[in-house]
Amino acid sequence: MARVAEVRHSAAAVLEHWGAGDDLCATAPLVVSELVTNSVVHAASSPDVCVLVEYADGVHIAVRDTGRGLPAPRSAASGDAECGxxxxxxxxLSTAWGTTVYGDGSKVVWANLTP
Incomplete structure (x- = not known):
């Protein structure tokens, strides 16, 4: 999971460089961490790309991997569960999130955040 920490810290540095507000600087690295962790754990592959795009009202986060399964929130994770x-x-935390599947079988899981 060292890769997850590396990507999370890189995202935090980019947001700080952009001068993003405190809300985005706190929230976006957490969302990046969750999306990259899902890619590593559930897609059984390292994410190919993690992208942050600044736009007028916030930030767009996108993580691409080659896993075939589609992500879905779990509704009944045990209170003691370490995952789910x-x-x-x-x-x-996001204003919108989703998945885009491509013809080569890869997918991008994305989230939009606003302050």
């Missing part, structure tokens, strides 16, 4: 809450958290 990532996409629920992403959905709660």
């Amino acid at each position: 809450r990532g996409l629920t958290l992403v959905a709660a």
